[in-house]
Amino acid sequence: MTTNALLSLPTRRSFLKSAGGVTVIALTIGFEWTGTTRRALAAGPATPLPGTTFTPNAFLRIGADDSVTVIAKHIEMGQGAYTGIATVVAEELDADWSRVRVESAPADVKRYANLAFGMQGTGGSSAMANSWNQLRDAGGKARLMLLSAAAKEWQVPVTELTVERGIVYHAGKKRQATFGALVKTASSLPVPETVTLKDPKDFKLIGHTAPRVDAAAKSNGTAQFTLDFTVPGMLVALLQRPPLFGATVKSFDPTAAAALPGVVKVVQVPAGIAVVAKSFWAAKLGRDALKIEWDDSKAEKRSSAAIMDEYRRLADQPAVSARNDGDAGQAIKSASKKVSASYEFPYLAHAPMEPLDAVVKLTGSSCEIWAGDQFQTLDQANAAHTAGLAPEQVSIHTLYAGGSFGRRANTRSDYIVEAVSIAKAFGADGTPIKLQWTREDDIHGGLYRPMFYHKLEAGLDDKGKLTGWRQVIVGQSIMAGTSFAGMIKGGIDPTSVEGAANLAYAIPNVKVELATTTTGVPILWWRVVGSSHTAFAVESFIDEAAHAAGADPYTFRRNMLEHEPRMKAVLDLAAEKAGWNTPLPAGYGRGIAVAEAFKTLVAQVAEVSVGKDGQIKVERVVCAVDCGTPINPDIITAQMEGGIGFGLGAALYSEITLKEGRVEQDNFNSYRVLRINEMPKVEVHIVPSTEPPTGVGEPGVAPVGPAVANAIFAATGKRMHVLPFSKGGAA
Amino acid sequence: MSTTFVLNGKPTTLDADPTMPLLWAIREVAGLTGTKFGCGMAQCGACTVQLDGKAIRSCVTPLSVVAGRQVTTIEGLESKPAKAVQTAWVTLQVPQCGYCQSGQIMSATALLESNSAPSDADIDSAMSGNICRCGTYNRIRAAIHAAAGSMKA
Numbered sequence: 019m020t021t022n023a024l025l026s027l028p029t030r031r032s033f034l035k036s037a038g039g040v041t042v043i044a045l046t047i048g049f050e051w052t053g054t055t056r057r058a059l060a061a062g063p064a065t066p067l068p069g070t071t072f073t074p075n076a077f078l079r080i081g082a083d084d085s086v087t088v089i090a091k092h093i094e095m096g097q098g099a100y101t102g103i104a105t106v107v108a109e110e111l112d113a114d115w116s117r118v119r120v121e122s123a124p125a126d127v128k129r130y131a132n133l134a135f136g137m138q139g140t141g142g143s144s145a146m147a148n149s150w151n152q153l154r155d156a157g158g159k160a161r162l163m164l165l166s167a168a169a170k171e172w173q174v175p176v177t178e179l180t181v182e183r184g185i186v187y188h189a190g191k192k193r194q195a196t197f198g199a200l201v202k203t204a205s206s207l208p209v210p211e212t213v214t215l216k217d218p219k220d221f222k223l224i225g226h227t228a229p230r231v232d233a234a235a236k237s238n239g240t241a242q243f244t245l246d247f248t249v250p251g252m253l254v255a256l257l258q259r260p261p262l263f264g265a266t267v268k269s270f271d272p273t274a275a276a277a278l279p280g281v282v283k284v285v286q287v288p289a290g291i292a293v294v295a296k297s298f299w300a301a302k303l304g305r306d307a308l309k310i311e312w313d314d315s316k317a318e319k320r321s322s323a324a325i326m327d328e329y330r331r332l333a334d335q336p337a338v339s340a341r342n343d344g345d346a347g348q349a350i351k352s353a354s355k356k357v358s359a360s361y362e363f364p365y366l367a368h369a370p371m372e373p374l375d376a377v378v379k380l381t382g383s384s385c386e387i388w389a390g391d392q393f394q395t396l397d398q399a400n401a402a403h404t405a406g407l408a409p410e411q412v413s414i415h416t417l418y419a420g421g422s423f424g425r426r427a428n429t430r431s432d433y434i435v436e437a438v439s440i441a442k443a444f445g446a447d448g449t450p451i452k453l454q455w456t457r458e459d460d461i462h463g464g465l466y467r468p469m470f471y472h473k474l475e476a477g478l479d480d481k482g483k484l485t486g487w488r489q490v491i492v493g494q495s496i497m498a499g500t501s502f503a504g505m506i507k508g509g510i511d512p513t514s515v516e517g518a519a520n521l522a523y524a525i526p527n528v529k530v531e532l533a534t535t536t537t538g539v540p541i542l543w544w545r546v547v548g549s550s551h552t553a554f555a556v557e558s559f560i561d562e563a564a565h566a567a568g569a570d571p572y573t574f575r576r577n578m579l580e581h582e583p584r585m586k587a588v589l590d591l592a593a594e595k596a597g598w599n600t601p602l603p604a605g606y607g608r609g610i611a612v613a614e615a616f617k618t619l620v621a622q623v624a625e626v627s628v629g630k631d632g633q634i635k636v637e638r639v640v641c642a643v644d645c646g647t648p649i650n651p652d653i654i655t656a657q658m659e660g661g662i663g664f665g666l667g668a669a670l671y672s673e674i675t676l677k678e679g680r681v682e683q684d685n686f687n688s689y690r691v692l693r694i695n696e697m698p699k700v701e702v703h704i705v706p707s708t709e710p711p712t713g714v715g716e717p718g719v720a721p722v723g724p725a726v727a728n729a730i731f732a733a734t735g736k737r738m739h740v741l742p743f744s745k746g747g748a749a
Numbered sequence: 750m751s752t753t754f755v756l757n758g759k760p761t762t763l764d765a766d767p768t769m770p771l772l773w774a775i776r777e778v779a780g781l782t783g784t785k786f787g788c789g790m791a792q793c794g795a796c797t798v799q800l801d802g803k804a805i806r807s808c809v810t811p812l813s814v815v816a817g818r819q820v821t822t823i824e825g826l827e828s829k830p831a832k833a834v835q836t837a838w839v840t841l842q843v844p845q846c847g848y849c850q851s852g853q854i855m856s857a858t859a860l861l862e863s864n865s866a867p868s869d870a871d872i873d874s875a876m877s878g879n880i881c882r883c884g885t886y887n888r889i890r891a892a893i894h895a896a897a898g899s900m901k902a
Contacts, residue, residue, distance in 0.1 A: 246776075299769045454786075
């Protein structure tokens, strides 16, 4: 997962290691969006079928029936990647949008690597950013080949031809041909070395809101998720995992479970005991009937409250420096005014609507996987290691994912590995088995956004200007112990400090430190990764500093962003559209926040009301976003709306807590997320831009928490120092 | 043991454990996969279907309960409000991951079938049992209003 902090790392090489440490894949990791100079690692045909289809490269197939099939190397999990990818290809191809279909790419790192990662996978809001030039090139070259085919057939120069919506025209000879009619000739032509791409002013689809390719199927029940995927003879497995993180099976009695109707087999795997049955319900009843004794000797038995106590203590100990400009300690010491605050963040579950699931068909020589797969290359390697096969013996069919928010971008491939290990324990006899998680499995299952504690101090001079800023961050490292561990440099996991170490405000003395902890609780990136907590701490504290300075929170920020014109521009746009200086009704408050995540800039102004009972309601959020060239403005808007809803639910309500090691939440009754009656009005404004596109899946999440917290302060005078706000009785 | 009921207008007999939740009977026995599993305890609404015209959570409804009754799933939507809802869902580009949307559409359809001009408060009360983790709530609200408007025309 690339992050802002990673973007500035000097190294461009890293090593991705499979979970078992056996398969080592050396890959070039490009942490800059260098699509102009990079090309696909190999661009061979996806499925060549001479005569009937034209397959100019790995991303495109044009049929004699005029169908245009775009091959998506990125998963569609809601973020609109299928539509975005198809838009870029279709734009340069001049395809008829109504004929464009999208198909998922197979797992094949040679053809389908994420150029930002060097492996096939989706994350870090990189889908459009990494593939922008690659896809334009693919569409543009295919267009040129179709033109050349028409030129050859009609004996006219290519320069006399035009293309519109999938039809090639020659005005002089009054001839025309659909793409389908040119498939055969185009297939016989060489792929051009170079192609001139469109001038952005000529874009017909990019920037013009092509409708989503998946909207109809997702409105009539036909979109196929892993939950819906079935093959003849498929069995369903449920897995009983230990009740404490790090516990293992001491002994188990499968008798009662195995005797139930529909239960086929009970098998032990490294992750627990699985019941394999003919249906979900049989597997569920079978799992309920299991008798298991657990070995808790190595399990995490602490409560989350005790872990946070330890973090508070660690924040006062020496930590590792992630940024050190000037002398922050001295500047704060000698400041005429001092401010300090701390912020506490809980573990968070991703809770995608589709509980994790995967179908595996395993034999002695092959492993076929169907899943909402997000890290194909790692999942392939981890599945191969588990099965005792080579990665190339593992094929992956990526299906629509019912949400992810980071959960499926999982270096341990936990649910994939579980499914493969169950198929192996079952006998690796080619019986297709679907591993199905329940919601309780998901909420109890770990791989949470880590708990964090932030401690901040700042100093202001007599004119109210910030002279010193010191931030200490305490929490677990997401990358440590994973195949991304090579990204940790000098003791700094960049995902722990992104959004803080790259503090944009012009403050002469800045120190950001990190104390990395270890617990037995497995953790993972969660939508917008580090900025899911750093943006809250930074943007809440800058508000506290503005208040101490007696300054307006918007102009206080703005005055420190002269050197950051894009960030200043989104801040200005949000403030202007929100009517920052206009009066609000009594009992209302307004707050502002701005953040950069994955090179996309987002500013939000939140308005909250306080009821007579003290109940906070978030009324409205005005959002400004600069994501470079807007590929699909409606999808950008949807991602900002959704990011605001996702981030708001976490800020107001969501937390995973542990009591003596046991997760206290079970389902949506106790792991509370945002519902429709709690969703504010949202307005999204997109900054016009011709810069290369950057991502929109995650960045909208970052500023909403602090914008709302700052609005609550404006309305009530109360600061939110502990998340979720419901913990402090504010929501 | 078998249970006979009307599924999407067709008399249907399913041979399954009568205590099995309707959700799994519809999905795994009848083979209709538009109805989703989200929580298994009537907390998220992904499994919403209509029983005799009312939105219910099929994940907590035993198959035996529907004997002799009418069940409608996303695959069987035919009413004017249903078609208006589905059209508005596409026009307003509501779905993101799409997983919860069958349930959302079933709840929205049941709402419009009983109230052809719902207020925002009516929408809150009819739809707050349906979670969308992608946060498509504002488009869901706008699409319900748009569908109601289109039914008047």
